[in-house]
Amino acid sequence: MAFGLGGALGKLRAGLQKTREKLSQSLKGLFAIGRKLDQDLIDELEEKLIAADMGPATATQIIDEVKAAYKARAFKDPNDVYVFLKDKIRALLGGPDAGGDIRFAATPPTVVLVVGVNGSGKTTSIAKLASILTKEKKKVLLAACDTFRAAAVEQLEIWSQRIGVEIIKAQTGADPAAVAFDAADAAVARKVDVLLVDTAGRLHTKENLMQELGKIQRVIKKKLPDAPHEVLLVLDATTGQNAIAQAKTFREVVDVTGLFLAKLDGTAKGGVVIGIRNEVGLPVKFVGVGETPDDVERFDPDAFAEALFE
Amino acid sequence: MRFPLADCNSPIVESMFESITEKLTAAFSRLTSRGKLTEANIQEGLREVRQALLEADVNFKVAKDFIASVTAKAVGKEVIESIRPGQQIVKIVHDELVALMGPTDGYIHWQSSGPTVILMAGLQGSGKTTTCGKLAKYLVKKGKRPLLVAADVQRPAAIQQLQVLGKDLGVPVYAEPSGRPPKICERAIGHAKETDRDVVILDTAGRLHIDAALMQEVKEVADRTKPDEIFLVCDAMTGQDAVNSASAFHAQLPLTGVVLTKLDGDARGGAAMSVKAVTGKPIKFVGLGEKLDEFDEFHPDRMASRILGMGDVITLVEKAQASLEQGKVEKAAEAFMKDQFTFVDFLEMMQQVKKMGKMKDILSMIPGLGSQLKGVDVDDKDIGRIEAIVQSMTITERLHPELFNGSRRKRVAQGSGTSVEAVNQLLRDFQQMRKMMKQMKGMMGGKLGRAKMAQFAKLKGKGGPDSEAFRKFQGGLGGPKR
Ligand SMILES: Nc1nc2c(ncn2[C@@H]2O[C@H](COP(=O)(O)OP(=O)(O)OP(=O)(O)O)[C@@H](O)[C@H]2O)c(=O)[nH]1
Numbered sequence: 001m002a003f004g005l006g007g008a009l010g011k012l013r014a015g016l017q018k019t020r021e022k023l024s025q026s027l028k029g030l031f032a033i034g035r036k037l038d039q040d041l042i043d044e045l046e047e048k049l050i051a052a053d054m055g056p057a058t059a060t061q062i063i064d065e066v067k068a069a070y071k072a073r074a075f076k077d078p079n080d081v082y083v084f085l086k087d088k089i090r091a092l093l094g095g096p097d098a099g100g101d102i103r104f105a106a107t108p109p110t111v112v113l114v115v116g117v118n119g120s121g122k123t124t125s126i127a128k129l130a131s132i133l134t135k136e137k138k139k140v141l142l143a144a145c146d147t148f149r150a151a152a153v154e155q156l157e158i159w160s161q162r163i164g165v166e167i168i169k170a171q172t173g174a175d176p177a178a179v180a181f182d183a184a185d186a187a188v189a190r191k192v193d194v195l196l197v198d199t200a201g202r203l204h205t206k207e208n209l210m211q212e213l214g215k216i217q218r219v220i221k222k223k224l225p226d227a228p229h230e231v232l233l234v235l236d237a238t239t240g241q242n243a244i245a246q247a248k249t250f251r252e253v254v255d256v257t258g259l260f261l262a263k264l265d266g267t268a269k270g271g272v273v274i275g276i277r278n279e280v281g282l283p284v285k286f287v288g289v290g291e292t293p294d295d296v297e298r299f300d301p302d303a304f305a306e307a308l309f310e
Numbered sequence: 311m312r313f314p315l316a317d318c319n320s321p322i323v324e325s326m327f328e329s330i331t332e333k334l335t336a337a338f339s340r341l342t343s344r345g346k347l348t349e350a351n352i353q354e355g356l357r358e359v360r361q362a363l364l365e366a367d368v369n370f371k372v373a374k375d376f377i378a379s380v381t382a383k384a385v386g387k388e389v390i391e392s393i394r395p396g397q398q399i400v401k402i403v404h405d406e407l408v409a410l411m412g413p414t415d416g417y418i419h420w421q422s423s424g425p426t427v428i429l430m431a432g433l434q435g436s437g438k439t440t441t442c443g444k445l446a447k448y449l450v451k452k453g454k455r456p457l458l459v460a461a462d463v464q465r466p467a468a469i470q471q472l473q474v475l476g477k478d479l480g481v482p483v484y485a486e487p488s489g490r491p492p493k494i495c496e497r498a499i500g501h502a503k504e505t506d507r508d509v510v511i512l513d514t515a516g517r518l519h520i521d522a523a524l525m526q527e528v529k530e531v532a533d534r535t536k537p538d539e540i541f542l543v544c545d546a547m548t549g550q551d552a553v554n555s556a557s558a559f560h561a562q563l564p565l566t567g568v569v570l571t572k573l574d575g576d577a578r579g580g581a582a583m584s585v586k587a588v589t590g591k592p593i594k595f596v597g598l599g600e601k602l603d604e605f606d607e608f609h610p611d612r613m614a615s616r617i618l619g620m621g622d623v624i625t626l627v628e629k630a631q632a633s634l635e636q637g638k639v640e641k642a643a644e645a646f647m648k649d650q651f652t653f654v655d656f657l658e659m660m661q662q663v664k665k666m667g668k669m670k671d672i673l674s675m676i677p678g679l680g681s682q683l684k685g686v687d688v689d690d691k692d693i694g695r696i697e698a699i700v701q702s703m704t705i706t707e708r709l710h711p712e713l714f715n716g717s718r719r720k721r722v723a724q725g726s727g728t729s730v731e732a733v734n735q736l737l738r739d740f741q742q743m744r745k746m747m748k749q750m751k752g753m754m755g756g757k758l759g760r761a762k763m764a765q766f767a768k769l770k771g772k773g774g775p776d777s778e779a780f781r782k783f784q785g786g787l788g789g790p791k792r
């Protein structure tokens with residue numbers, strides 16, 4: 001396992017504490033003794049799932065399974081419904097690809113490309129990854145490929161100084177693919193273990209910007225044919241159903257390997273990752289639970305499901 | 311040969327034209343054209359509306375209340391004979407949405423003495439700093455002299471970010487390397503007075519609504535600077551949680567308005583409705599891109615269509631218009647209406663299509679479509695071939711397509727370097743189009759119909775006269791479904 005969990009799981013739990021309390025409270029309320037699984041109850045249950053941003057389609061699918069299980073008399077008391085829902089979510093989000101093991105290259109450097117829409121949390125998430133990897137005594141290099149947004153390079157540079165890692169950068173306005181190429185070059189020359197590539201935020205609907213991203217990946221491959229070894233799509237946990245379109249489109253342009261779910265420390269539940277897993281197949285690898293480099297967790301489907309439905 | 315849009319895989323065309331209107335039309339197909347709308351007979355239709363709202367990320371509670379109010383409004387209404395009940399409900403829903411999110415209100419409260427203070431607040435990454443820059447630019451255009459204030463001492467390089475924007479705009483930026491934001495902002499106002507700036511725009515750090523310390527801090531900024539306007543900056547992609555963050559900011563700060571950012575994507579933007587519902591504050595401006603001029607006043611009618619999944623047709627049309635010659639498009643629309651649409655109008659339209667250039671960018675503004683457009687190429691060659699065929703027709707033939715017999719078809723095929731099949735296809739599609747127009751005309755009398763028709767003609771010019779697409783699009787606009 002690349003990323004030690006240690007006592008860190010507590011943070012995710014704390015982050016999801018509110019969610020859990022609210023949800024289990026309301027779920028308990030729903031299943032008052034003697035209440036039947038009628039349409040009203042189904043509707044209320046569906047609302048709970050939707051409130052967690054699971055989206056009407058995924059919610060309906062899960063509810064249908066609840067109904068089927070009910071018909072098959074699988075529930076003896078209200079608690080069975082939580083267990084059922086929890087198992088569903090856990091099974092869906094789990095799997096060998098889920099959770100935060102970075103796929104390291106057979107021979108270094110490992111290249112991690114970080115992508116996502118504007119303001120989702122890419123740069124901060126890179127700082128988080130850099131911090132964990134540095135603690136694991138890995139030699140990390142950052143590539144400042146957001147050459148578009150005002151002071152984006154400076155932002156990453158400040159993180160590099162705070163964490164104590166090197167950075168490859170160019171002027172604002174430079175070709176981001178050229179920066180990526182230089183960085184891949186430097187990663188080899190400097191015998192770096194992991195190269196973390198920050199990119200500009202872009203909406204998945206902007207064809208030219210998406211092509212630019214494709215080019216960044218191609219250029220990296222030119223230098224290191226197996227790279228990037230990991231492409232993380234950073235998703236803001238407050239995002240609603242649009243995240244599904246984001247996941248689909250980014251995956252068409254670069255080889256997205258998983259999600260980094262940022263800002264889970266708020267009240268948003270990030271339930272859209274269930275829809276993404278369902279429809280697009282992408283696993284969640286990490287979660288962001290704050291603004292400092294330490295505020296990161298390896299995604300644990302058990303903990304996530306537990307936290308949502310316990 | 312097919313027309314450009316018809317070459318798209320059917321799911322694309324499907325999602326583009328499948329809309330709430332179509333779903334509702336189906337839901338109401340059993341309702342006859344006479345009688346009243348009752349709670350029972352509109353229930354199924356309103357389920358579709360609810361589904362659309364939830365897919366658009368409208369908070370489920372807000373959606374529920376909304377459906378209840380629409381039900382109350384709709385029940386008892388006579389079914390208007392000329393319109394189908396589905397369309398009638400869509401209109402009621404649409405109007406209600408517009409009423410809920412409106413009115414358009416770009417008003418800024420100006421301070422009569424001393425500088426006007428505008429505070430920007432919101433979650434991390436929502437777009438506050440960019441919006442500060444956009445607003446400064448907007449105000450400079452209106453003859454104001456803004457001062458930007460960097461009060462985000464949290465995010466690395468946040469101050470530099472604002473300074474870069476200020477430099478681009480030629481607008482001064484007040485910043486202190488460290489210190490507490492309430493103090494910084496207070497001193498910034500003093501600085502504005504000294505340097506004769508008449509608007510002060512405060513850029514604050516992003517914060518979570520449950521972060522008590524930081525919420526207290528921004529409240530303190532507001533207490534000390536007494537802003538004339540406090541805008542909550544909200545990302546259009548926000549999901550169900552929008553109600554929680556917005557109501558917390560609303561509870562802490564005397565908000566005066568909302569700015570909805572990142573509307574240049576394909577998010578349906580239901581958060582607009584949620585935020586308006588919980589704060590009651592007008593959505594004043596929208597962000598339409600990363601550049602500082604990509605900023606506009608909020609249009610509730612456009613937002614309503616967008617949330618319902620009908621696409622932001624008006625913005626789309628506006629974008630299209632920018633590259634079209636207005637007169638020609640209107641002429642084509644007129645011909646539509648008069649039932650005199652010929653290949654002459656058609657050719658004109660095709661030529662307009664070519665001018666559109668970046669059609670994909672425009673199409674990608676339709677919710678749900680953007681992501682599917684990847685790899686679909688709107689082929690200029692197809693348009694060229696269609697043009698060639700029409701240009702090989704005589705003027706008489708263009709005006710009277712019914713003249714086309716076998717030998718004429720052959721001649722045109724040869725003249726255009728295409729095939730008889732290609733000519734046949736074009737003629738078929740053209741006839742189909744004409745037929746549609748007749749039906750549409752019959753159905754949509756009056757001003758509304760006319761306006762829609764003109765709108766449609768413009769869009770049509772963009773998309774190419776594909777009969778299948780046309781049919782579906784027509785469904786999307788509330789036309790008869792076959
Ligand atoms: N509370 C919280 N804030 C976060 C988290 N991750 C990032 N942020 C904040 O969100 C804001 C945007 O983060 P960035 O890392 O700059 O996002 P980005 O995706 O690089 O943004 P652009 O490059 O501008 O597209 C900053 O204020 C971060 O501090 C998180 O997990 N929790």
Ligand SMILES: Nc1nc2c(ncn2[C@@H]2O[C@H](COP(=O)(O)OP(=O)(O)O)[C@@H](O)[C@H]2O)c(=O)[nH]1
Pocket residue numbers: 118119149201203432433434435436437438439440441516571572573574575596597598599600
């Ligand atoms: N596409 C798009 N991007 C935007 C818009 N407004 C802001 N952004 C981008 O969103 C990201 C976060 O914006 P910023 O102003 O730094 O947000 P802040 O953290 O709230 O100050 C940046 O990459 C901006 O360029 C918008 O309307 N459309």
Ligand SMILES: [Mg+2]
Pocket residue numbers: 122123124146152198199200201
């Ligand atoms: Mg960034």
Ligand SMILES: [Mg+2]
Pocket residue numbers: 438439440462465468513514515516
């Ligand atoms: Mg900012």
